[in-house]
Amino acid sequence: MKGDNIGELEELVLLLVGVLYENAYGVSVLKEMKEQTGREVNISAIHAVLNRLEEKGLLTSGMGGASQVRGGRRKRYYSLTSTGRAVLDEVKSMRDKLYNQLPALNFSA
Amino acid sequence: MKDFEQPKPPRWADRFLEWYCNPKLLEQIQGDVHELFFWRLEERGVKSAKRAFIWDIIRLFRWKNIKRKSSETTQFNNIAMFKNYFKIGWRNILRQKMPSFINITGLSCAIGCCLVAFMFIEPRVIRDQFHENGKNIYLVAHEAFIEGNLGKYGVFDSSLAKELPDKFPQIKRRTRMKGTQNIFRIKDNIFRSYVNYVDPDFLNSFSFPMVYGSKDVLKDPSKIVIDRSAAIRFFGDEYPIDKLLKVIYDEEEINFSVGGVIEDAPNNSSIRPGFLISYEVLENRGQTAQANAVTFIELEKETNALELERSFQSMVSVQNGLKPDAQYESIFLVPLESMAKSNLNGVPGGPPPMAPIILLISIAGFMLLLAISNYVNIAILMATRRVKEIGIRKTIGSKRSQIIVQFLTENLILCALSIFLGFVLARGFFMPWFNEMSGGTISLNLFSNRNLWLFLGLLLLVVTFLSGFYPAVYISKYKPSVIFSGKEKLGKRWGFSGALITFQLVLSIITIVGGIMFVRTNNMQKRIEWGFDKEDKILVNIPSSEVYPELLNKMMSLPGVEEAVATNAALGEAYGNTEFYLGDKKNRASFLSCSAKYPQFMGLELHEGRFFDPELISDSQSSVMVNYKFAEHYGIRIDDLIQIDSVFHKVVGVLNDFTYQGLSDKIEPIIIKAKPDSELNYLTLKVSAGTEMEMEDKIKKAWVDVVQNKPYIGFLQSRIFDSGSEDSRGLKNTMLFTSTLATILAAMGIFGLASLSIASKMKDIGIKKALGANLIQLTKSVYLKFGIMLSIAVVIGSTLAVFIIGIFLDEVYAYHDPVNFIPLFFAAAILTIVVFLTVTTQIGKVKKMNPAETLRMD
Structure with a gap:
């Protein structure tokens, strides 16, 4: 099923959209990613991931917030859907579960 | 603007984005890249920002973002749409029977001509492609x-x-x-x-x-x-x-x-x-x-x-x-x-005959032009009756290009129908006529000829496009608001339609003048004096000098044969050719050797000097006669000397010009030299008056009796130009056919235009009639319009005809009447009558019309 599994970049973007809350659009996601993780991704990749996530139903979007620096063009704001949130939770819990099963540090092997 | 100096993203890259990007996504994407640009501008400077901007736009050029016309769903709709176009097109053809009939008839006649031309030309131009290896x-x-x-x-x-x-x-x-x-x-x-x-x-x-x-x-x-x-x-x-x-x-x-x-x-x-x-x-x-x-x-x-x-x-x-x-x-x-x-020497076959190919292409092109002009005219008027439909289509959301496609689709139906009919017409009528006229054996066989299919396909496309494109563009131009407000009078495009009709009339004047001129030249040739006595003479070949005496005896012993004189070639046939010297100057002229008695025997007329004297030995050795053309061209007088084969010959007589070689050829200088009978090729037998036909068989029998192992060749002197006149008759018939067809097509065009323009003004006319206008007042303007077109066409057409037909006649005939007032007058008269009659049949409607009827309508 769509949305059951998401990739690493998808997870990151999904998290960032959640973090940015009401100010998540292409450029802000890109900037936030650079600041928080140091990763520089091309804007086209961000758009592609955002679109894919929306298709999977993890994000919703709406137009708004024109600004002068954009030449009066509106932004497409994204926000997490409940499914999106659920997927993030699931990913996190799965990770935690697996992480907790790691044996204690042992460098002898 | 306050930030006047501020750098902007590269315009071309921006435009490129606008061009490729899906309009639904454009706003956000463009906004994002612009925002990024200005952000980078602050962080990294102009150059770097610009580079990054361009890079972004190139990276954004991906499948998801690119604008696409048709997704799966719209393709689906296209099929239904075309189905609908076909249906509407078909209904339109059925509903507007008269204009459709005119269009289809015109186009199919023209296409028939094109097919004949194609079938004649194709095997002559595309050669030797059929060998398997x-x-x-x-x-x-x-x-x-x-x-x-x-x-x-x-x-x-x-x-x-x-x-x-x-x-x-x-x-x-x-x-x-x-x-x-x-x-x-x-x-x-x-x-x-x-x-x-x-x-x-x-x-x-x-x-x-x-x-x-x-x-x-x-x-x-x-x-x-x-x-x-x-x-x-x-x-x-x-x-x-x-x-x-x-x-x-x-x-x-x-x-x-x-x-x-x-x-x-x-x-x-x-x-x-x-x-x-x-x-x-x-x-x-x-x-x-x-x-x-x-x-x-x-x-x-x-x-x-x-x-x-x-x-x-x-x-x-x-x-x-x-x-x-x-x-x-x-x-x-x-x-x-x-x-x-x-084009190598000695190779079988040769270059294609250009003259008939050019003639046929011009005729086919003429016809196609005429038919297409008719079509364009009528299609525009027909379409103006459908502006409401177009208005509604546009209001619902049709784009202009869609309406053009719709009209072209409808046009395609009509053209396909015309091509089919044209094929039938060509096969049933044009082809047999043409074969009869040209003695050719062309046939239309669909199954064995791939080029024919290609040609038909191409014809369909070209005709559809040429005839349909302008009307479609013209009619799809109107905005719904204009159509429904009724402000603009649609279909009042007399300028364009008038020009097309005038053009058609010009073409038909040229062809009519051509037809008349060819008929006249043909008749003139029948009356032409050959310059010698052609009647009652039969030629037979002399196979060798050994059998000559026996042959001569046998022939003279036949009752009915009066005289027998030998010649190397019949007058009017292909003569030999010789070099001769006048002083030191080398020249060439036609050359006929014949018996000393021959010129007189054939009834050639003496201009000056004397005929050969059969008794004089010197006459068959060193004397020649020439025709007047020769004497005139080289300035030769009686007793002048001409050197042939290093022997000096004395000119003893100058003959009046006689028809030299074919009725349509120019008279050329010719030298006639006497030779002993036995060295010559043909024996000319003079038979009793009026017995040519029956004597021919008897002579052949007698000939075969004498000569056992050689083929007999015999013919009548009076028939010598038959093959030439057959060609010229064929040409005359072709021209007559062309001019008739051209006139009919032009008349149909006028008919359609007149009837449609009157129909569109029925309401006007109804009101005027109700107010008491008489027929002359009502119809004066229509007559006037066509009168003006006709006058312009006569002036232009006559000028062109004098020029074009003149060149054409010069090409074919050495002697012809000038293209003068008479054929031009006839052509103009014929067209005037045709135009008048066509318009009048339409005016009849106005006469019969009851004003109440039209005014009550809608």
């Missing part, structure tokens, strides 16, 4: 200096050609071909025919299908292969194989038995087999003097012809060593399929 067959040709000029010759030394397959393993088959005139005897029938001597592989290399017999039959030198029409001509329904044919070589008669029958060569074949005999026969008869033959080689598949051609050069030195009198410069190969275009 054609791609591997090459002609071996050479370059040589002859009389100091380097020329290309399509023949090859026949003994070298014989060894080709042994020397070069790439050559699969080789066939030489040499044509000669031979005399045949089948039972009692002796005739002359062209024979091709070929190597046995001829039938294997070339694709001339066998009707009877095997393809290897020519390995036997006692066999002959004939084509189907010859088989039917000689043997009728009998089975032709093993029937005997005799070929008479000099005094020897050799029997050949029919070993095979091939299909007649198609029209587009340069090689015309006719009769085939093994090349061995020719070699055995020791034809070493004529050592060249047309040589074809068939290469093994995948052979590089260029390489082979290079290795052929080694034969140049061999040839030059063996034949010092026929030195080659180089040897080259010509592919069979392009042989006809190569």
